[in-house]
Structure formats: structure tokens, C-alpha cells
Amino acid sequence: MRKLAAAALVGVLVAVLPATAALAADSKPDIAVTSAADKANYAEGETFTITVTVTNKSSVDAKHVHYTGGDSEGVDGVAYGELSTGFDLAAGATKTVQITGKTNHVAWQSGYGFVAFALAADNGEANDADNITSVRLLVAGAxxxxxxxxxxxxxxxxxxxxxxxxxxxxxxxxxxxxxxxxxxxxxxxxxxxxxxxxxxxxxxxxxxxxxxxxxxxxxxxxxxxxxxxxxxxxxxxxxxxxxxxxxVAASSPTVSPSATATATATASPSASASASAAPSASSSAGPGLPVTGDNTMLFVGAAAVAVAVGIALVLVARRRRVHLQA
The missing domain is CATH 2.60.40.10 (Immunoglobulins)
Structure with a gap:
């Protein structure tokens, strides 16, 4: 029985804790705000209208949502309307309001003016990161x-x-x-x-x-x-x-191995043949004999025999001449 009771207690805690955490997380409203101007460009002194979208992202009603402060430059006569008077916003609801004003000479000199502001509710704000917005108003001419x-x-x-x-x-x-x-x-x-x-x-x-x-x-x-x-x-x-x-060190161009191989492969056949047939620096300056691959010693021996035979024949002929004259 004790084990069953403990298990039941654990089950109740598991079911209750998430709900309690959710209630704690949504104890305050979460006001998110975005804004957009009605035109892409303005002239100096032109009236602008900014549409402000306000969303209550929490499960808690937001009481008296209102403008709490901000900054502006290059604009005059900014009217915040309902953001100044305030309004209630139900949980999960969205509302759009408008603010108006005029650009001035500073916006013309700078190329733009801007309006930035923050909103809050009387019953708190859960997330201060998304209740701030700004709009840039481009003013051309300078x-x-x-x-x-x-x-x-x-x-x-x-x-x-x-x-x-x-x-x-x-x-x-x-x-x-x-x-x-x-x-x-x-x-x-x-x-x-x-x-x-x-x-x-x-x-x-x-x-x-x-x-x-x-x-x-x-x-x-x-x-x-x-x-x-x-x-x-x-x-x-x-x-x-x-x-x-x-x-920094200046990078120098490098030649990749593939580029070297390509350059070698694209060399002309005639250039390669000329390079292989050219005599070495230590060779004679005179014309070279063709290389046939035959054994030249055989030709040398045959030539020597032929010379010897020729000399013998000359000597025999001279002896016969002397003998006949005698």
C-alpha cells in the first residue's frame, strides 16, 4: 500500500508541476511590438504615419498598455495617440494603432529621421526584449x-x-x-x-x-x-x-604539380625529338655519323685485310716488272 501511495503522489506531482510552472511563467503579460512607416521616402516637412502592431503573447491579460518612453531625431510633433492614453489587451490578442509626425531639416541633412519607443502594461512585462521598436524615415535630397x-x-x-x-x-x-x-x-x-x-x-x-x-x-x-x-x-x-x-606576408603564385605535368605533356613532339637528337656539350664540333646499331669492329677488320692484300699485290707486280726487264 505504501508503494502505491508513493506512486500516486509522484503522479500527482508530475501532473501539477508543469501547470504550476506555466502559471509562474505567465504571471505577467508579454507585450511584443512592431512598427512600419507608410512610405519608403519622405520630403523635408512631410507628414508621416507609423502603424504600430501590439501583441500580447502571454496567457495573462495586459492592463493599460501604454508608451513608456523612447527617442527621436529629425521629426517634429510626434503624436502617440492610444499609446499615450493606454488600452487593455487580452491574452493572445493583437491591436494596431497609429502615431504621426513631420520630418524636419535635420532629417534632410542626415538623410533620415527616426522614432523609437517602448511599451509596457500596468501589471508588468514578462520580456523586455520585444516591447521596443523603432522606425527609420528616409528623407532624400541632401x-x-x-x-x-x-x-x-x-x-x-x-x-x-x-x-x-x-x-x-x-x-x-x-x-x-x-x-x-x-x-x-x-x-x-x-x-x-x-x-x-x-x-x-x-x-x-x-x-x-x-x-x-x-x-x-x-x-x-x-x-x-x-x-x-x-x-x-x-x-x-x-x-x-x-x-x-x-x-602581412604577400602571397606568391605557386605552380601545382598537375600544372607542371600538363605543361610537360603538351610540349610539341618535334621539340622533344630535337632535344633527344641534339649532341652533348662534350661531343666534337664536326658532323656526327649516323648511329645504326651495327658492330663497327667487323668493318675495321675487313678494311685492314683489304689494305694488306692491296700492298701485297703491288709488291708482286713490281717484282715481276723487274724480272722481265732483266
Missing amino acids: FGDLGGYVFQGESDDAEWTPRTPGVPGVKVVATSADGKTKYAEAVTDAKGLFRFAHLPAGDVLLTFTAPAGWKILAGENGEEDHTLAQVRGDDSDEPRVFVPAKK
Whole structure:
């Protein structure tokens, strides 16, 4: 009986604990918020409307969901509407609200303005990571200059000073932030300085191509060859981008064994034949005899016999002549 009672108690705990954990996890509402602007681009002074989508992801009703604070730039007269007055949001429910405002001259100079804010409920917030949102409002029309240095450094956190040696010959390409539109390109001078004129205001992607023997140390942990920079319509031409580059061993081209074999295999037959037939450096300068493979000693012996026979015949003929004259 004791074993049965213990087993029953374990079963009750197994059934109750998950439910208790779920209740504890949903003791507060979980407000998630996203937002989107009504247009892709705005003019200076134009009215914008931002649609805000609020979702209660928990099983607990959210009481008095409201705007709790945020930041903005390049905009005027932002009206938060229901986000200011607040509203209740049932568990699992979603609600859309709107905020409005106007872009100003700062947005025109920067190429964009933005609105960022956070929401919360009076009965708490289970997850602060997803109740914050921001919207960027692009404002075209302004242009500005952008310059910087590519300088010698051993790490991505190296600091530039006016006496820091530069890296000349680095190609710098300026494109839109998404890399799809190319604006211009430049090459660093002897001091590592590069300059761009008349770039559109806003975020610009700079991509660096270093000469052999150098490695660009841009981006996170210095592992990238590109970085984002902001162009402002009211900026001077003072350099504002500083990218270190580290000296590395220049790689030299190598010939693979397969390439060597291919080169050997593709040599012309005539060239090979000429090479094999050519006399060695220690041979006589005169013309060489053809090599037939026959045993030349037999010819030498036969020639010697023929010479001996010829001499004997001459001597016999001379004796006969003397004898006849006598």
C-alpha cells in the first residue's frame, strides 16, 4: 500500500508541476511590438504615419498598455495617440494603432529621421526584449562629402593620430547601405587619405581593397573589408572614417604539380625529338655519323685485310716488272 501511495503522489506531482510552472511563467503579460512607416521616402516637412502592431503573447491579460518612453531625431510633433492614453489587451490578442509626425531639416541633412519607443502594461512585462521598436524615415535630397584614412595598425582597435603612417594604394568603393547602388570609388594617397564628394546623405557602405601585403581590419573583430559610414549634408570635408590595415606576408603564385605535368605533356613532339637528337656539350664540333646499331669492329677488320692484300699485290707486280726487264 505504501508503494502505491508513493506512486500516486509522484503522479500527482508530475501532473501539477508543469501547470504550476506555466502559471509562474505567465504571471505577467508579454507585450511584443512592431512598427512600419507608410512610405519608403519622405520630403523635408512631410507628414508621416507609423502603424504600430501590439501583441500580447502571454496567457495573462495586459492592463493599460501604454508608451513608456523612447527617442527621436529629425521629426517634429510626434503624436502617440492610444499609446499615450493606454488600452487593455487580452491574452493572445493583437491591436494596431497609429502615431504621426513631420520630418524636419535635420532629417534632410542626415538623410533620415527616426522614432523609437517602448511599451509596457500596468501589471508588468514578462520580456523586455520585444516591447521596443523603432522606425527609420528616409528623407532624400541632401548631399555631402566624406573622407577618411586607411592607416597602419596591428588590430581593429588601433587608433589613428596625425603621425600614424598611412597605407597608400587602397581602393575604396562607396555604395548604398545595401551594396546595390555604386556611388563612387577612390584610392588612398601616400598618407592613406581618401575623399568622396557629393555623396547622398544617409548611410553609405565603404568597401576596401588593399594592395598585396596588407589586410584591412574593418568590421567586427577586424575580420571585414567594409564598414558603414554616415554622410551628412552639412558636414565639412574633414576626414571622419578611420580604418586600420595590418602588414602581412604577400602571397606568391605557386605552380601545382598537375600544372607542371600538363605543361610537360603538351610540349610539341618535334621539340622533344630535337632535344633527344641534339649532341652533348662534350661531343666534337664536326658532323656526327649516323648511329645504326651495327658492330663497327667487323668493318675495321675487313678494311685492314683489304689494305694488306692491296700492298701485297703491288709488291708482286713490281717484282715481276723487274724480272722481265732483266
